[in-house]
Amino acid sequence: MAGAARGNVVVNAEECKGCGLCVESCPPHCLELGAELNAYGAHPAHYTGHDCTGCGICFYCCPEPGSITVYRVKAKPKAVAVPGGEYAPAL
Ligand code: SF4
Numbered sequence: 001m002a003g004a005a006r007g008n009v010v011v012n013a014e015e016c017k018g019c020g021l022c023v024e025s026c027p028p029h030c031l032e033l034g035a036e037l038n039a040y041g042a043h044p045a046h047y048t049g050h051d052c053t054g055c056g057i058c059f060y061c062c063p064e065p066g067s068i069t070v071y072r073v074k075a076k077p078k079a080v081a082v083p084g085g086e087y088a089p090a091l
């Protein structure tokens with residue numbers, strides 16, 4: 001079973017040209033080309049909905065500005081031990 005998602009990806013289907021570079025570049029293979037056609041007559045990529053790490057590789061590979069937006073889960077501040085046994089945020 002996969003761990004908690006660390007990222008999320010949204011593809012603008014009307015900007016995507018269906019080149020598939022993001023699909024090929026995604027390390028956990030969580031993008032795929034859809035069966036539907038957009039206004040360009042291309043099969044736009046979409047997120048399968050699981051396993052995105054938020055690495056951003058798909059964003060950097062995509063030749064179409066505005067096609068992919070990557071979101072990363074905001075890390076919680078780490079707690080550290082302080083004298084007296086209590087915990088305080090690290091930052
Ligand atoms: S951000 Fe990384 S893991 Fe997420 S869809 Fe893009 S390439 Fe895949």
Ligand code: SF4
Binds near residue numbers: 016017
């Ligand atoms: S790399 Fe960009 S244009 Fe190519 S399929 Fe992925 S989102 Fe679409």
